[in-house]
Structures are given as C-alpha cells and as structure tokens.
Amino acid sequence: MQFFSTRDYSRKVTSSEAIAQGLSGEGGLFVPESFPQVDVEALCSLEYPEMAAAILGQYLTDYDAGFLAQATAKTYGDAFGGKAGYLACVSDGVYALELWHGPTCAFKDYALQLMPRLLVEAKRNLGRTEKTLILVATSGDTGKAALDGYHDIPGIEIAVFYPTGGTSEIQRLQMATQEGENVAVYAVRGNFDDAQTGVKRVFADKEIAAKLAERNIRLSSANSINWGRLVPQIVYYFAAYAQLLHAGKIRLGDEVDFCVPTGNFGDILAGYYAKRMGLPVGRLVCASNKNNVLTDFLRTGAYTARREFYKTSSPSMDILVSSNLERLLCHVTGSDTEVASLMRQLSEQGSYTVRPETLAAIQETFACGYAEEDEVAAEIRARYEQDGYLCDTHTAVAFHVAARQKREGTPMVVLSTASPFKFPRSVLAALGHAAPENDFEAMRALEEATGRKAPASLAALRQKAERFNTVIDPADIARVALGEQMK
Numbered sequence: 001m002q003f004f005s006t007r008d009y010s011r012k013v014t015s016s017e018a019i020a021q022g023l024s025g026e027g028g029l030f031v032p033e034s035f036p037q038v039d040v041e042a043l044c045s046l047e048y049p050e051m052a053a054a055i056l057g058q059y060l061t062d063y064d065a066g067f068l069a070q071a072t073a074k075t076y077g078d079a080f081g082g083k084a085g086y087l088a089c090v091s092d093g094v095y096a097l098e099l100w101h102g103p104t105c106a107f108k109d110y111a112l113q114l115m116p117r118l119l120v121e122a123k124r125n126l127g128r129t130e131k132t133l134i135l136v137a138t139s140g141d142t143g144k145a146a147l148d149g150y151h152d153i154p155g156i157e158i159a160v161f162y163p164t165g166g167t168s169e170i171q172r173l174q175m176a177t178q179e180g181e182n183v184a185v186y187a188v189r190g191n192f193d194d195a196q197t198g199v200k201r202v203f204a205d206k207e208i209a210a211k212l213a214e215r216n217i218r219l220s221s222a223n224s225i226n227w228g229r230l231v232p233q234i235v236y237y238f239a240a241y242a243q244l245l246h247a248g249k250i251r252l253g254d255e256v257d258f259c260v261p262t263g264n265f266g267d268i269l270a271g272y273y274a275k276r277m278g279l280p281v282g283r284l285v286c287a288s289n290k291n292n293v294l295t296d297f298l299r300t301g302a303y304t305a306r307r308e309f310y311k312t313s314s315p316s317m318d319i320l321v322s323s324n325l326e327r328l329l330c331h332v333t334g335s336d337t338e339v340a341s342l343m344r345q346l347s348e349q350g351s352y353t354v355r356p357e358t359l360a361a362i363q364e365t366f367a368c369g370y371a372e373e374d375e376v377a378a379e380i381r382a383r384y385e386q387d388g389y390l391c392d393t394h395t396a397v398a399f400h401v402a403a404r405q406k407r408e409g410t411p412m413v414v415l416s417t418a419s420p421f422k423f424p425r426s427v428l429a430a431l432g433h434a435a436p437e438n439d440f441e442a443m444r445a446l447e448e449a450t451g452r453k454a455p456a457s458l459a460a461l462r463q464k465a466e467r468f469n470t471v472i473d474p475a476d477i478a479r480v481a482l483g484e485q486m487k
C-alpha cells in the first residue's frame, strides 16, 4: 500500500514515510491509494487488539505483522482497563461507543497510545537515526494524549501548544503537570486555529527544516493530519458493529448509523474509511457545536472559515478549519489539482465552494447538525434523567444531533469521546447543580450528585506540581521549534 498527497498525486510514499513525515512537503495530507476490502464477519470474531492488528496491517504494509500484533496487544490491553471499544446501550436503538477508558480519558488515546510505537518502528523501517521533534497544536485533548504517549520515548522530543483559556482547567492541568524529560508545553495567545496555523507554518518552512537538519533533527506531527492518527480510529467502528452483531441487535450486513462529535474531522473520517473498507455503515452524522462551519458546508457546499469564533463548553470541537476534510475532498473529487485549488482559496480567502456533484456525493454518506450551548446542557440532563446515562459536553452535542437524525429501524451509535469528569463544571451545571469555581470541587460534587467515580488519573491531578506556565505568541512557535529558550 502506497500513500499519496492530497495536493499532488505524484508524491507517493510508504506507510512508514507517511507516519514519520506527517504532512507532505507541499502541504497536502497523505491518503491511501486504495481502500482495502475486508471480511467483516471474520474481523468481528476478533478481540479488540487482534482486530486492530488486522486492520492496521491492511494499510501499514511495510510494517512487520508480528510487530503490529505486539504493539496493539500492549496498547489496547491494560491501558484501557479491558474496555477498549466498549459499547453501552443508552436507550432503544441508541448506543454510546465509550472511547474514554484510556489513560487521558478522551478518545485520542486510541491513536496516541499507539503512535509512538508506530513512529519508532517507522524510523527503524526507514533506517533513520535522527531525533524527531513532534509539534502538536491542541484544542485540549490531543495535547495530553500525545504527551502521555510520547513522554520519555528515546529519540523523540515533543512540544505542545494550546490556546490560552481555550481548554477546561482539568485539560490545562493534565498538560501543565506532564512528567518526562523530552516534553514541553506552551500556552499560545489566540484560539486553536491560531495555534494550528502557527504549527502548520513551521512545518511548511524550508529554512527551519534546513536549520534543524544541520542538528540532525526532523519535525513530525501528532495531529490528526498524520495518517498514523487516523488509522487506529477505524478499528472501533468495526468493534461497535461486532458488539451489535454479538448482542443480536443486528444481522451481518445490516446498516448501522454513527453520529460523531466533530472538530478536525478526523474521528468521523475514520468511519468513512471503515465504510469504504466494506463495513455496513449507513450514514455518518457530523455533529458540531456552535462553531458549526461543517454543518453549513455539508448543507450548502460552501466552507466559510471566516466567521465568528465561539468558545463553547465542548472546547475540543472549537475549530473553524477542519484539516481532515481535505482527505474527504480528495477521495470524492479524485483530483489533486482541484483539492490544491480549494485549499489555496481557503488559506487566501478563508472560504471555498465545492462543485454541486461533489456536494451531492458527500451528502450520500454524510448527514449533519449542530447544538447550541443551551441544547448541549439540556441534552446532558435529558440523557441522565431519562436514560441514566452520564455524558460529557462533546458527547452531548452528538446525542442532540443523533436524536434528530435517527432512522427508524437503524441502530444509531454515538461516539462518546470524553469522560464527563473531564468537564465537571459544565456537566454539573447542566444537571441543575450549582457548580463550584474549582474543577476539583466540581469533580467531587459530580461524584456525589451521580454516585459515579471520577477516573483516578483525573482525581490525582490535584496533587501534581505544575511544570509548565510559559505563554507565547503564535509567531514564537517557530522559535520554540528551533530550540530557543522562551520565557
């Protein structure tokens, strides 16, 4: 299996190169040249780690199969407490795919607990000995998941950039208290898009690359623009299907719809790959918060990033430039020049419009909707009071949209992307309780109000020392990459 750039099909690389490099040289994203067709029934008989190894093996063809088996066994065993890809029944025909049983309590652990192993092996496959410097822009959850995955991995350094005031206090502390000799964390003035644009600029800067090369350092990315981030996420769509099958809720071949709380369009795109590989996915429902740029796009074909930015209670979805949409456009249009032109319009004018045929093709698979802030809170309360199901703010966005897109007779799986205890103040307030200012007191109050236990890793943050408190401007990200001291 080869991978090519969305903006230049002549740039082909192996999976090891795609993972080691992250982004293609001219700014495009790597996509697989084809969609491998799989035996769904056979896959559904496998345990999560074996299923992951089988699916990864379809794409990472220059990796050793034994390595993949071992890496997935190590990643999805103990670290997920035996709950990798766990599907909970919420109400009749509605399910929650709980993706937050990993170490940092958000779905990003699925990719970022595995990525360090994939990267180290990619370098081995390629015979590379340089140091890898990973730059991560985060709206909250990616940063911690990446830090947890990459800390103290030999040959790798990681710097994380999050928007000041753009994360929950728990999310901020998860990052600021990170241990490890090879990690650094910076707050960036601005919003997530400012941080992401700053990081993308560094990746595109040939001068920086040359300076780093002199010191035997190479840049890489842990954001979902990296193929290594996407491929592990395909697995849990199969796992959800397998559980519905085993529970007798569906028969082999029946369609299942998925509703995904979406920011950078990575998680939902993994569902698109699952569908193209032969999993009977009906519709993929894209759920947005008040930053509903994707809802507008999926309805009209016009993508308009130049618009007001809202800070919401689901910060990991506060994104106006959804990077992975570029991959979908590539698969639907089949034209590198067309995608390159759309992306140029996006960076120069802040918007683009796809052709009507392109929109129609996308709408065959993708439905959409969004939730206002009061609807998110009402959804948290409704799910708890009516179904006894406690969910976080991001998942609530998806539940709200899922209810409006539910098709009679077709199961709806909502991707539950974070633990409710990661956003305790918002969840507590939604349940109608007075929320304390302090996140840890809110966590305890939420435990008392619901009788559920906060994940140990979150409760333990209170005792940890903060190591990082530097605030920088987006333009300083380049200086950080070059190793200049920031105060």
Ligand SMILES: *Cc1c(COP(=O)(O)O)cnc(C)c1O
Binding pocket: 106, 107, 108, 141, 142, 224, 261, 262, 263, 264, 265, 266, 267, 268, 316, 317, 394, 395, 417, 418
């Ligand atoms: C990152 C994140 C999302 C959005 O996922 P994308 O792949 O960026 O679309 C949704 N919910 C939570 C909790 C997240 O951390």
